[in-house]
Amino acid sequence: MHLRLGTRGSALATTQSQHVADAVVEAAAARGVDLEVGLEIVTTHGDTSKASLVGLSTTGVFVNALRDHLLDGGCDLIVHSLKDMPVEPHPRLDLVAIPVREDVRDALCTTGPRLEELPAGARVGTGSPRRAAQLRRVRPDLEIVDIRGNVDTRLGRVGDDLAGVVLAAAGLSRLGRLESATELISVDVMVPAPGQGALAIEIRQDAEPALRELVSALDDAPTRAAVTAERAALQVLEAGCSAPVGAHATVTGGQLRLDLRVMNASGSLQLNEVARGPVREAAAVGRAAAHALLGRGASRLMGAG
Numbered sequence: 001m002h003l004r005l006g007t008r009g010s011a012l013a014t015t016q017s018q019h020v021a022d023a024v025v026e027a028a029a030a031r032g033v034d035l036e037v038g039l040e041i042v043t044t045h046g047d048t049s050k051a052s053l054v055g056l057s058t059t060g061v062f063v064n065a066l067r068d069h070l071l072d073g074g075c076d077l078i079v080h081s082l083k084d085m086p087v088e089p090h091p092r093l094d095l096v097a098i099p100v101r102e103d104v105r106d107a108l109c110t111t112g113p114r115l116e117e118l119p120a121g122a123r124v125g126t127g128s129p130r131r132a133a134q135l136r137r138v139r140p141d142l143e144i145v146d147i148r149g150n151v152d153t154r155l156g157r158v159g160d161d162l163a164g165v166v167l168a169a170a171g172l173s174r175l176g177r178l179e180s181a182t183e184l185i186s187v188d189v190m191v192p193a194p195g196q197g198a199l200a201i202e203i204r205q206d207a208e209p210a211l212r213e214l215v216s217a218l219d220d221a222p223t224r225a226a227v228t229a230e231r232a233a234l235q236v237l238e239a240g241c242s243a244p245v246g247a248h249a250t251v252t253g254g255q256l257r258l259d260l261r262v263m264n265a266s267g268s269l270q271l272n273e274v275a276r277g278p279v280r281e282a283a284a285v286g287r288a289a290a291h292a293l294l295g296r297g298a299s300r301l302m303g304a305g
């Protein structure tokens with residue numbers, strides 16, 4: 001059997017996709033199926049600059065381009081960073097597998113100093129309001145610089161015009177660049193984005209049962225439960241991927257714990273909620289945490305400076 005795996009062309013996307021391709025081949029081999037998986041780079045017209053020009057979320061553009069390619073029959077499966085996917089299910093696609101997730105933490109990359117050791121006024125780059133607000137909370141003296149671009153472009157600015165950048169440890173790790181991290185920021189200081197560190201594999205709803213079975217073998221139930229809680233909270237908060245919202249769930253035995261944080265842009269105000277429940281109630285745990293924060297004024301906070 002031969003499968004075509006659709007991916008974006010960035011180093012991070014192709015690396016993640018190759019991991020998934022290898023894992024599917026392995027799952028097939030374990031079932032005695034001889035399988036080849038080829039990567040198909042899906043180019044998006046409307047690169048980053050064009051997308052921001054028309055005011056669209058660039059991640060949404062990339063997810064949609066991959067999905068269109070899959071729906072058109074141009075490939076058999078697609079891989080996304082779960083963090084970048086809309087929370088609503090797609091009417092014609094199935095999220096068949098969420099593999100074991102990587103380290104969920106955010107990483108500070110500098111030329112040496114840790115977060116608490118950066119000089120006053122140091123310039124730290126991030127394009128994420130969630131990271132910016134949490135950095136400002138612990139280091140209000142830093143200058144947070146809004147940056148875009150792929151992982152290598154961002155890292156290239158460290159020690160140049162920036163003292164540091166914050167990136168997901170998962171992305172660095174997959175790229176073999178984890179040594180660029182000076183510090184993995186604890187999840188208490190910086191609650192990760194909902195779904196951070198997890199990959200998502202989509203196939204068409206009308207996919208061959210054999211394909212569905214092979215790919216679902218990659219699903220990891222505890223990871224799925226954790227990200228289900230995180231994303232359910234995000235959905236209730238009606239927050240987009242750029243909102244200052246952190247959500248981090250962990251699974252121990254049959255129990256799930258979700259830490260949810262909503263903040264204002266300056267990080268001066270933070271609302272935190274911890275919710276617990278059985279793993280099979282993951283979505284309900286996420287919704288409950290979000291409703292609790294809405295009751296405490298989360299909407300006002302997210303819109304406020």
Ligand SMILES: NCc1[nH]cc(CCC(=O)O)c1CC(=O)O
Pocket residue numbers: 059081082083084166167168169170171195196197198199
């Ligand atoms: N928004 C871009 C993006 N989407 C997924 C990752 C990293 C890998 C992950 O979180 O799974 C990144 C880069 C980053 O946040 O540093």
